[in-house]
Amino acid sequence: MERHQESLQAKQRTLLQQLDSLDQEREELQVSLGEAEEDRAQLQERLQESREQHGQQQLFCATQELLDALQQEKLGLQQAVSELQEKVSGLEEQARELQERERLLVFFPELHIPTEAQLESTGSLTEDMRRQLQANSIRIRVLEQENARLGAALGKVKAAAQEGVLKVRMHQPGRAGATGRGPRWFTSAPFGVRSRQQGPGSLGCPGWSGPTHRDLLGQGAQGWCPAPHHQPHCGCCTAVTGTRARGRGL
Known part of the structure; x- marks a missing residue:
């Protein structure tokens, strides 16, 4: 009987030692689990930051490409505007030349119109x-x-x-x-x-x-004589062209 009790007590002590060992191991596992949770949280945070940086980088690249395209379009538009301004300047100059030519043709038709082109x-x-x-x-x-x-x-x-x-x-x-x-x-x-x-x-x-x-x-003013007594054949009011303007068509 005493041996049986001693055997039971020995088994109980062994079980208690195993229980203490298991409790200690559980505590160590809990500590490891906490550290793993912290590492996991840090990894998730880093992953989120990496995703945000990647998204910002993609957005920056897209924005840069858009800016480059807009810059190219701006340069093209500026070149087109410059060409249009040159064309407009040329057309304005041609218009002024044509107006002056028209005016001279009215005043001096025989000087500026070829003979073969008159009254065809x-x-x-x-x-x-x-x-x-x-x-x-x-x-x-x-x-x-x-x-x-x-x-x-x-x-x-x-x-x-x-x-x-x-x-x-x-x-x-x-x-x-x-x-x-x-x-x-x-x-x-x-x-x-x-x-x-x-x-x-x-x-x-x-x-x-x-x-x-x-x-x-100003130059080219015609058809007006300031003299008090105008002489019709003195040549003061008409250009001396060698021939009189006969009102020919333009």
């Missing part, structure tokens, strides 16, 4: 009349523009005369500087030309001194 008949009376009507309309339009320009210049001259910048006076026959061919005009030459009395020859018309009407109104 189409064989149809109505077509010839239509072309002549078109040419006359162009002449009228250009002359109206010239009249408007001359009117503006005349207004400036009158304003200058009222302000005392331009002084015009007439000398009657019998006074100093007068001739028997009519009154003479004098000007204080406000356009930088020293005033002096001129005889016939400045414009081919007697009685004008000072700046010519071309000086006052």
